[in-house]
Amino acid sequence: MKKIVEQLENALDKQLSGHVDFAGRRQEQSLRFRSEVELGKFLGSADIIRDAFQAISETNMTYELHTTRSGIKVLAFNWSFDDTTPFLKEPFGLVPSNKHQILDFISTKINSVFYINKAAAEQFQRLSDDLRELEEKHINTPLIITGSSWGGHLAILSTLRLHHAIDVAESNGSKNTKRPLCITYGSPLVGDKFLQLAIAEQPQWNSFLNVVAKKDPVASFFASKTPYKPFGTFLFCTESGGHTAFDDEYTILLVLDAMKSSSYMNVLGSIRRKKMLRGASHESNMNLFRAGITLQLREVGVLDGISNDQIGEMEIEKKQIFMMERKSLKNVVDPVTKLNEMKISLTFMEWYMKVSRTTNGYYDSYKHPKTRVDFEKKQAVLSHHIMLNAYWKRFIEETNIMPQKKGSKLRKRWLFGGTNYRRIVEPLDIAEYYTKGNRNYIANRSNHYILLEKWFDEDKKQERRNKAASLTEDSCFWAHVEEALISLRNLLNGGSADVEKELAELRNFEAYVMGEINDYSLSPDVFVDGSSLMKWWNEYKRYKGNAFASEFAKYMYNKSYTNYH
Structure with a gap:
């Protein structure tokens, strides 16, 4: 949700100058919201949301490219009644992604196969070549990709493919790319848990806002009793102007169940007219979590349709997410700081190499220390040896999850540090390996060394x-x-x-x-x-x-x- 807010804040700021950069971060402090209701009000106040829907209403073909009054490019997908027929024939039809090669840009090494709506995959396949060409023309252009109803599926898949194309461009050194923002209106869920996870693994792809009006039967077509799962931020709204935002799975599915067609233009107009109010919840007898949830559900008129037990489950979910985020923030270490710490450890290894070179050499001094002084020197660097291996194994594992060409996430400084680490530390791992009487080290070599060497060879x-x-x-x-x-x-x-x-x-x-x-x-x-x-x-x-x-x-x-x- 934070990513969506940053993108929309940035977009609103730069609308004034006729230029939008969805990929950039604001240098000044981000707006702070005291509740998700207020966040919903902020999202609802964004002209971009109305402009995107206006582009859909002006789209006469399956997809068209528009330019808003403020100069923003919008790729809009329309969906005719005839296009709905394939969905209604197999309304819950999910097919594995490996049946559609066109979707291979989404898979990761952890989630190599996911399940997706069959009709969406087939329609995307039919549009693929011309659509890909249009997408890649705008790889360096701020772009909104949008669609309503079943057209939202195509908008989502187009956005994901453009993210992948940007990953490849960045891996080849491009610094001018712009990440797209996807806004859907009343779009049903498109895939299963494994699609949700594949997207979650790549934080730079987190750019989805799903606008859902109360009583929209299409948006809630797939909800809690189906294998479909949500991702991105959901902005729920009513014709009276009530609106609130959620991004946790359990609550999104419950609200979809409770919301059951409304004119989106009327709904968005009502939202735009509502003031952004900041105030405490009036649920004074409840704890903050439950009060916030109750306020949100009342805001979009679904409180009566959700039981106390379900609200209790939402409360538990919110608390767990809150605690996980606090723990995560507490444990977060700036990646640059961590790399610098590893450089200090590597300096100790370089010292050991220097003082060992004149007596049997670096490798053999570590393998067979002959004197007490040799042994003490080895003991002095053992902890650094262990820390360096743990850090680089974890870092390479996380980097290699992404299906990106040439390990693009490994920036020059990381690759330089990783190469020095490999050349200094791997010989010591080899020494330990053969001291134990083993053979054929190269056949049993750690994968993180293999990848570091591969990426270096591709880059050198x-x-x-x-x-x-x-x-x-x-x-x-x-x-x-x-x-x-x-x-x-x-x-x-x-x-x-x-x-x-x-x-x-x-x-x-x-x-x-x-x-x-x-x-x-x-x-x-x-x-x-x-x-x-x-x-x-x-x-x-x-x-x-x-x-x-x-x-x-x-x-x-x-x-x-x-x-x-």
Whole structure:
């Protein structure tokens, strides 16, 4: 609901200058409302709501683009009586979204399939190509998308697809996009719980206002006794001008049940004439939650149709939402602040890397601390190691839920921080993995490292290096070294069932390391005496004797690595 208020406040402000930016935030303090009734009055006072409905009444085709008196673009969907027939044939027909490829822009990795009204999906499919072209022409334009009755379904689906197109544009670096605002009038619910959840997972898509007049049979066609679920903010109103807003599922469904056709233009006119009053509830013998609910229900004339028990359930629901919001606000940490905290932890890891480089190297000092001082250094960074892993695993999991190209939510600063984290911390995870006697780390690698590397590779620019990297770029380098050590020791101990295979893997490892050297992708500390790489090399050259001819062997025999910097 807060998002809708911000958008409408912003729209009202900028109507005065003939320009609307639905995506922008007001810099000054937002208006404060002392009750949802007053919020309803504010929503009802917005000219945008009347302008959008006016655009629908002037639409003669299935959809048309209009411009309001204040210069706002409105994409309006009309719905004829003939168009209603498919809905009435199968009034409760829900179909899985994967039956309609046109809807794949809504799904997320958590909710890959949802159920949607069959007739709405089929009609949207028929309009798809021309409608998509019109939508994408206005990706950088403030736009209201609106529809009444069953046309509201098309407005909702068009809005969702435009949100997705904006996500893709932003992932490719666009900074000029504008989020649409969707306003429906007497539109029935369109989908099930999983559609509701898919939209809830993407807060930037929260731009739906549903206006419902009392006694509208279409708006309440699907309510509490059906699988359909609401999303967005609902503005309930009467011809006398009463209006109030809700955005919690339980109350919306109960009020839809209680409200049973009215002229929307008359209703909106009555609302516009009502004053925005600020005052306390007269229900003095009730607690604030119950008093507020009673006032809202009386405002739209449905109080007599709702039992005390149902009001009690609403009260419980309100209290739970209130407590959850308070807890959420209490626990909210500014993402930038949290990232900065992680940078401090990463600084400790960098310190550990620096002081360990001269004695066996960073990787081997962590894997096998030899002295009490080495052990104390390792203990000093263990908590930072754990915190960094917990933070980045959670962050990547949340980021990857969104079905957006190239991890668009991972802004440059996050990707930079995540890449440094991966290159510093993953080698320590590899050290712990092989200390436990495991094999094949890469096959069991954590998904958050895989995604961080994938997003980095998609974003990086190809540059030719002429000096060694300060951090080894392949964060799995030491896993390759460990596998090479295991293959070599299998050969030395006669424990290999396939000698040719082991030798081929070692030749591949030589080529891999030489490629990294030529690209200056390794940090010089991998060649420190006592490192696992140097242990492997000393054992390998003894095993091979004078049978070396590779570029890597010549490089190592000549000790060219001493000049690698």
